[in-house]
Amino acid sequence: MARFGGIRRMALATAVALGLCGAASAAQAVEIEYWQYFYDSRVKAIDTLIAKFEADNPGITVKHTNFPYADYQTKVAAAIPAGEGPDVVQLFYGWLDNFVAAKLIRPLPVDTFPHDAIEADFFPMVKAMKRGDDYYGLPTAVRSLAIFWNKRLFEEAGLDPEKGPANLDELVQFAQKLTKKDSGGNLTQVGITMDMAGQDHQWWREVLVRQFGGDPYLNDYKTVNYADAAGAKALQYYLDFQTKYGVSQLGFMDEAQAAFKAGRAGMTVDGSFRLGSFDAVRGLKYGVAELPAGPDGTRSNYASYWVNAITTKAQGEKLEASKKFLAFLTSPEAMQIWLDTVGELPARRSVALSDKNIANPVYAPFIKGLDYAHTTLFVDEAGQRQVSMDMVNRVVLQSQPVDAALAEAAKAEQAIIDRHQAK
Helix, strand or coil, rough: HHCCCCCHHHHHHEEEEEEEHHHHHHHEEEEEEEEEEEEHHHHHHHHHHHHHHHHCEEEEEEEEEEHHHHHHHHHHHHHHHHCCCCCCCEEHHHHHHHHHHHCCECCCCCCCCHHHHHHHHHHHHHHHEECCCCCCEEEEEEEEEEEEEEEEHHHHHHCCCCCCCCCCHHHHHHHHHEEEEEECCEEEEEECCCCCCHHHHHHHHHHHHHHHCCCCCCCCCCECCCCCHHHHHHHHHHHHHCCCCCCCCCCCCCCHHHHHHCCCEEEEEEEEEHHHHHCCCCCCCEEEECEECCCCCCHHHHHHHCCCCEEEECHHHHHHHHHHHHHHCHHHHHHHHHHHHHHEEEEHHHHCHHHHHCCCCCCHHHHHHHCCEECCCCCCCHHHHHHHHHHHHHHHHHHHHHHHHHHHHHHHHHCCCHHHHHC
């Protein structure tokens, strides 16, 4: 009986100890919030990464919230000052200054994210995340542009379905063969999409302007420089798809990606981030190649990225958990998962340039594009994009001369940059 009592006392002591441990674990448990905009493949990727992170960090729970792109910045800007919303937030690199000015995000703690490690491991474009002595965010992935084409439509047009246009002249020739119209002359299938609200404003600014001999900006992106002969040639080339050749139309099916997904566009210029959504379209067989070379063989590209940052809402144990989560999101493991799920390229050179990724016929054109890509240092990405959209609309809808449209756009964008510099 005494032995049984001893066992009972030992069991009770063990139960108490376990209870205390459980209480301690509960006390140490922390939940943080992660916000991003809604994009199906990105949501899937983050959910996969959260599950892996939580398995390795049982004391931390990550709540994932996403919003439509159009509402995203507004939601973030309203939530954080109220002490609500995300602890770790995703933002486009071109929004950085606005987020810093509004005190929505904090500098990355150097104990977890030492600057020498960042600059040794990541592609150089991440320096756009540095203000003064501080980095404010890091990307899981980077992306560049490429030309996509519909293989079935290429075959129908008598084009090689395994070969995209090599240069700008071929791009026009291919687009002409791929265009279809009804008996009334209305486009039913465009040879190439036109969508300045999508990626075309990047293609025009950082690629076409350079390929026609210009430099879109000077003085570290503080001076607009595209209102010249090179800029005019680049803009005219782009507009000719609609105004001269009739192989495309602004606003066709509303968005370029919608037209391409529906099999109503032979070609489109888009980013590596589009791979996941194109892969999800049943029956869509597409090819990818580097952007067509310019008249003298010049190649150029535009590289961009979304970053993850720690918000000013994160304090105490939430801050420590946020640091761990951000470190995981920018790890080699997370980057490869993101590439395989979304299609965006790893932000660490060693991961992006692995033999496996370079040998992949879909990833390779985007990876090659990073070697000669430019990253526009936006001060107001949305505002600067709108300037390009308005410029094109003035020419197409109001018949404004190209030179005048360029001059007006350059003046408007310079004003945006100057206002930012004056702050």
